[in-house]
Every structure is written in structure tokens, then in C-alpha cells.
Amino acid sequence: MLAFRLTVSAACRRQLEQKLNIAQQMGKIEQVKPVLAILSLVEGATVQATAMIVKVSEEAVRQWLHLFLVKEVQGLTTNNPPGRRPQLTxxxxxxxxxxxxxxxxxxxxxxxxxxxxxxxxxx
Structure with missing residues (x-):
């Protein structure tokens, strides 16, 4: 596996921390985990360590990293949850x-x- 250090600008870090705070306040764990993973990687943690910290697979961390590298902070936003829509309102x-x-x-x-x-x- 290719080893590299992920560095981000101060503005990008503020965006990540703001997104994390909003997701935590709203109780949206599906948005908290990707942001925590990226912040962990920025701090120098490995993909393996990050996966253990966030309690997800290494592949999930790699996918979040890919989305972040391609689309920046907006890439970590989940629009629609997977699966069929509920039948009842x-x-x-x-x-x-x-x-x-x-x-x-x-x-x-x-x-x-x-x-x-x-x-x-x-x-």
C-alpha cells in the first residue's frame, strides 16, 4: 500500500470541523464517520488505524478518502440513504x-x- 501524508489547508480543516459539529448536533452518524475518518487521516493516522477508530472497514475509509480527494468536503455529503423509500409517511x-x-x-x-x-x- 502506498504510504502518504494527507495535508489540508486551514480553511478546509475548518470546513471539516464545522461539518462534523453540524452532523453531531443533528445526530447523523452516517455523516459523522466520514468526516472523523478524514480528520484522523489528516492527523497522520493510517487507514487501518482510522478504520478501527471509526469502527468501519478499511475499504470504507479508502472510499471516503477517494471522495474527499476528488470532491473535497462536499464529497463526504450523503444525499439519499440506500434502500427503498418507506411505504408509510x-x-x-x-x-x-x-x-x-x-x-x-x-x-x-x-x-x-x-x-x-x-x-x-x-x-
Whole structure:
């Protein structure tokens, strides 16, 4: 593996630290980890050590490094989470949670214990 030292300008470092603070305040771990990884590499840590610190694979660290080198700080932004979009909106999920909390008898089922087919029927 090619060994090199990653150095960034003071302005870029401030951008990274600002992005880290915002992501931490919002509780977005998927945005915290890449920024922490890049800051760790800037401090001189190896890819292997960074992967252990951030608790991700070495390949993930390499991918984040590649994105950072190509697109700078903007490359670490995740736009859309992977996977299918949820079928229910937040309001529908809250309504379903309330129905489940009220119990199946209140929802018109003749039993006192929820089963998956009944919940599936509600959805």
C-alpha cells in the first residue's frame, strides 16, 4: 500500500470541523464517520488505524478518502440513504403506532394479542 501524508489547508480543516459539529448536533452518524475518518487521516493516522477508530472497514475509509480527494468536503455529503423509500409517511407511522398501542380489540379484531397479519391488514 502506498504510504502518504494527507495535508489540508486551514480553511478546509475548518470546513471539516464545522461539518462534523453540524452532523453531531443533528445526530447523523452516517455523516459523522466520514468526516472523523478524514480528520484522523489528516492527523497522520493510517487507514487501518482510522478504520478501527471509526469502527468501519478499511475499504470504507479508502472510499471516503477517494471522495474527499476528488470532491473535497462536499464529497463526504450523503444525499439519499440506500434502500427503498418507506411505504408509510411519518404521520401514518404515528397513527399506526397509536392503533397498535390501543390494542387489536379497539381496531375491530376479535383477539387481544397483535399478530403480523393483522398489522399487515391495517397497513
Amino acid at each position: 411519518k404521520a401514518q407511522k404515528q397513527e399506526l403506532a397509536q392503533i397498535i398501542d390501543d390494542g387489536p380489540e379497539t381496531a375491530g379484531f376479535p383477539v387481544a394479542c397483535w399478530r403480523w397479519p393483522m398489522i399487515h391488514h391495517l397497513i
